[in-house]
Amino acid sequence: MSEREISITPDTSRLTETELHTYRKALQGEELPANEPGLASLLERAVLLPNTHQTGTYVPAHPGYLQTQLTTAVLNVLTEARDALAGIPAHVRELEAEQERFNHSPGPVGTLLLNSIPDVNAETIRTIQGAEFEILTSQPGYRKPRVLKGALPRDLQAAQRGVTVRTIYRTSGRSNSTQRDWVAVMTHAGAQVRTLGEDFLRLIIVDRKHAFFEVYGEDGAVQMETAAWYTQDRGVCALLAAHFHQQWERADPWVPEEGEGAAGPEEDTKTTKVQRTILRGIVAGKSYATIGQLLGYSERTVTSHVSTLREALGMNSVAQVTHWWATSPERLLP
Structure with a gap:
């Protein structure tokens, strides 16, 4: 029967x-x-x-x-x-293979709007727990300590069972002690973390089959901060994964106690934390005014920091400074 x-x-x-x-x-x-x-x-x-x-x-x-x-x-x-x-799992796999054979984009869910934080959390937890080989996340915003601590057991379990875990944070996150603790534990388990000093999309991509992304309006701004789109469309997932890897290649590795093996303690470096943040902004194409807004400084103060560094390096132009920065081990410092 x-x-x-x-x-x-x-x-x-x-x-x-x-x-x-x-x-x-x-x-x-x-x-x-x-x-x-x-x-x-x-x-x-x-x-x-x-x-x-x-x-x-x-x-x-x-x-x-x-x-x-x-x-x-x-x-x-x-x-x-x-x-x-x-017999259901084998039957589903058989049908999935047929869909892939005819280049059909599977997705009984399609693209679903998750309207509340509990809905988003429930679906992301379920999806991440079922990850088979890869979890890609990019988190441009501030993550509250309780959120990081709550996510750690789930993320750690995935890394420990051999799933590739890659995460991108904002460069400013390196000063977050809870985030540093999360990075220390996760990298010890085999996860990889990098930071980026420019704007990027908030994403979670699992096995190239599931993706979560924010809800944007026509003006390009996030429209619903407590909601997210969830899709199983393979084409969309592949596109978002490609975007993630473009950002990943531009980001700087974040390794616990990285200064010890890279550029030495702060007093032995040529740059300060503020100057490094400014340089990351310059490389990202931001104006001095925009960088100043992010740091809470005036445009004149940002210009002064750049001039001080240029003189300390004995260089004649900002272009020379950014060229030096591109190959300097100091770019790996927080």
């Missing part, structure tokens, strides 16, 4: 009203025609047995035997249901 043919009665052990009426007739010794409503099912389950001494009449099964027969009937239904459930 296949999945399509299985029909499970809510309570196989109980008689229907029709069957009970026929059962009572048999108990009273009435002769019953072969087409008596309910008689066939009573005989099939051995609730009634033919009276071998009088044709057309029937005798009830002994209660002990009856219990055994009804129990067996229910167990048979359960066994069929169990076998049908066990």
Whole structure:
């Protein structure tokens, strides 16, 4: 019997009203025609047995035997249901292979709008827990300590079972102590983390089959901060993964205690933290005014920091400074 043919009665052990009426007739010794409503099912389950001494009449099964027969009937239904459930994953894989064969973009979910933070959290947790080989995330905003601590066990479990985990944070996140702790634990488990000093999209991409991204309006601004789009469209997932890797290649590795093996302690470097942040902004194409807004400085203050560094390096132009910065190990510092 296949999945399509299985029909499970809510309570196989109980008689229907029709069957009970026929059962009572048999108990009273009435002769019953072969087409008596309910008689066939009573005989099939051995609730009634033919009276071998009088044709057309029937005798009830002994209660002990009856219990055994009804129990067996229910167990048979359960066994069929169990076998049908066990076959579902293989059946789904078979259909998925057929979809891929004909270049069909699977996605019974399509692109779904998750309207609230609980909905977003529930779906991302479920998807990340089911990751098979890769989790890509980019987090441009500030992540609250409780969010990071809550996500750590889930993220750590994925890394420990061999899933590739890559995360991009904003450069400013290097000063977040909770974020540094998350990075230390995750990189020790094999995850890779990088930082970027420019704007980028907030994304979660799992196995190139699932993607979560923010809801944007026509003006290019985030429209619903508590909502997210969830898609299983393979084309969209592939596009977002390509975007992630473009940003990944431009980002700087974040390795715990990276200064010890890269450029030494802060006092031995040629740049300060503020100057490094400014340089990352310049490389990203931001104006001095924009960089100043991000740092809370005036444009003149940003210009002063750049001039001070240029003079300390003995260079004549900002172009020379940015060229030096592109190959300097100091770009790996927070």
